[in-house]
Amino acid sequence: MPRAAHEHLSPTSIPPLAALPAEPDVAVIGAGAAGIGAARRLLARGLSVAVLEARPRLGGRTVTTALRGHPVDLGAHWLHAGPINPLVSLGFARGEPLRRAAQESHLWIGRRPGRPAEELAFGRAWSVADRAMTDGARLNGEDRPAATALPPGLGPWGRRVALVHGLVSGRPLTEVSLHDFPSMEYGDNFFIAGGYGAYLARLAAGLPVALDTPVAALDWAGEGVRLDLGSRGTLRARAALVTAPMMVMQEPAPALRFAPDLPVPFRAAIDGFRTGIYEHVVLHWPSSPFRGRDRLASLIGGRLQPPGLLTRVDGTPFHYFELDVPLAARLDAARAGADGARRLVRETLAEQVGRGSLRDLAVPAVTEWRHDPWSRGSWAVVPPGHTKARDLLKEVIAERIWFAGEALSREQWGTAGGAFAEGERAAEAIASQLR
Ligand SMILES: Cc1cc2nc3c(=O)[nH]c(=O)nc-3n(C[C@H](O)[C@H](O)[C@H](O)COP(=O)(O)OP(=O)(O)OC[C@H]3O[C@@H](n4cnc5c(N)ncnc54)[C@H](O)[C@@H]3O)c2cc1C
CATH class of the missing domain: 3.50.50.60 (FAD/NAD(P)-binding domain)
Structure with missing residues (x-):
């Protein structure tokens, strides 16, 4: 049976287990x-x-x-x-x-931290988009793709919001049910x-x-x-x-x-x-420009953007660079495997923070839940209808x-x-x- 790139990594613990009963209830x-x-x-x-x-x-x-x-x-x-x-x-x-997970996050635009006015505009785009999607689901009897409820006019912020929602939904919002969307309660994380x-x-x-x-x-x-x-x-x-x-x-x-x-x-x-895709590319990056513990980072500006980046996980030099459906599809079409994911991450981060900042970047693990025979994806997604x-x-x-x-x-x-x-x-x- 084929093995996904992460399956050779063993768990930190397997606890003692009991024997099975012969004919259980x-x-x-x-x-x-x-x-x-x-x-x-x-x-x-x-x-x-x-x-x-x-x-x-x-x-x-x-x-x-x-x-x-x-x-x-x-x-x-x-x-x-x-x-x-x-x-x-x-x-x-x-x-x-x-x-409790930190509420603060990083906004990084074209190799520099976002300015206060940009952070404000980004935050506003999030709340306008979330309200529109929640209202859209409530008001419209017929189910439709969640993307159709995104308000126009949010510019580059709107593209970022759609990208992040597509990542955490497991598929682009054009393929996700609007009726299913607001049932997800992400707030107050640990x-x-x-x-x-x-x-x-x-x-x-x-x-x-x-x-x-x-x-x-x-x-x-x-x-x-x-x-x-x-x-x-x-x-x-x-x-x-x-x-x-x-x-x-x-x-x-x-x-x-x-x-x-x-x-x-x-x-x-x-x-x-439908198959939801969300994969971790685990980075070890001590000199990353992102400070603070467990903070999400939105890196926008530039041709390539990470759909998701969680920085300094547990206060360590580890970061998660997340892959969504389009990135995973691109890797799979090129049969690029885990090394292709490593190259993609370097290329993306070089564009966002500059190649000089990547001197001590290592990528010790890449997940491939989509190729794992016992999951065949990251989670199940409800399409419209x-x-x-x-x-x-x-x-x-x-x-x-x-x-x-x-x-x-x-x-x-x-x-x-x-x-x-x-x-x-x-x-x-x-x-x-x-x-
Ligand atoms: C990269 C990634 C990041 C994620 N991030 C988060 C997160 O931050 N927070 C969060 O809450 N969720 C997250 N999720 C989703 C979360 O991991 C899953 O929703 C959850 O673990 C699913 O649990 P489950 O019991 O439904 O299924 P599973 O955990 O898949 O359990 C099903 C079990 O059935 C076994 N199995 C399958 N077929 C057979 C068979 N024929 N016979 C015997 N056994 C079989 C499998 O091996 C598996 O152990 C993430 C998922 C991925 C892939």
Whole structure:
């Protein structure tokens, strides 16, 4: 199987795990945030659980690795939406090392810091655009691309706003549902010392998880469910909770099959999501001109612009240069791989800050979640007209198959917090059905 550029980087920790019960009440497919949240809740409700995980590690799209002695997240890093993110409230209850994300950010225009008047104009463009999109979604009955709600006349600021929204949405706003857009609540963010992936791994300690155990097929023809584990045999359970990413289950070549196939509305809901792309190019750049800890930087002016740059992560010399759909497509079209991403970053930063500032720039890691066989993308994106899919997938199939994961969350889609919350929601539904 092909390996994504980041998959050789091992996690900072794999906690001790429990053995699987022979015939559990619930088989949970996937040990990412949703699977971990669900397994914890199912056990707390007194049900027996077996978690099957395809990868040799926990956490799915959250994983922390060590680079030059520092823990660095290769997937999720921000704990978004603090007031409604269960991983924030749980973290505080457990005494985890959470800290609020800085509000300040850098504006850099044509090799110089932005002037106060420019910062003001940029801030105004953000609020005008956000209000227009929220109102557009509320007032218009028919769904349409989120880009159509962006007000004209914002000039270069408008292009920047659209670029950033396209990055954090996972696809350009021309391809994202306007109705889905305002359901995302990004404000009041946190970070966690030691990494988000390491935190999720701590939450999985003691759970009954089998690593390196992909589920090839879920057979629900008879009583309960029967999981085909390839060379590891089969596992029977009363019910299954599927937390594999939508892209992994999509036709025409799903890595997890259902036998018989899913009812038509469920199949259409899964296949209708689009692949979200958001990749980290991890920079080690001690002499970067950006000061302060954990600050976003908007580098505008110049031909090439980074869609996203998070500077001095955890107060270290590490920075994240983010890749969006157009940049990833450009790299893939040229078959440029991780080294192509390195060249692209150098070229872009040379234009934005000058080549002389890049003397000590190194790029120790590049992620390729879009080429990772167990994610096939960064998160699932709702295109115009597909908004109902998130809720439809919350329904149970034949009283024994449930879904959970980031794609089902209305308010925190595309996030680890949303995935964990969905895992807990599904676990409650399963517990009340099986009891
Ligand atoms: C680069 C990047 C940056 C991100 N940044 C943020 C961020 O800052 N904050 C944030 O909240 N979110 C962020 N996200 C999104 C976040 O990581 C995901 O939304 C979240 O982790 C998804 O959790 P999940 O449980 O739904 O899915 P996953 O984490 O993908 O878990 C599903 C699990 O199922 C396993 N699996 C798949 N198929 C099978 C099979 N057939 N059999 C067995 N196991 C299988 C997978 O290996 C995986 O472990 C980011 C994502 C990426 C890629």
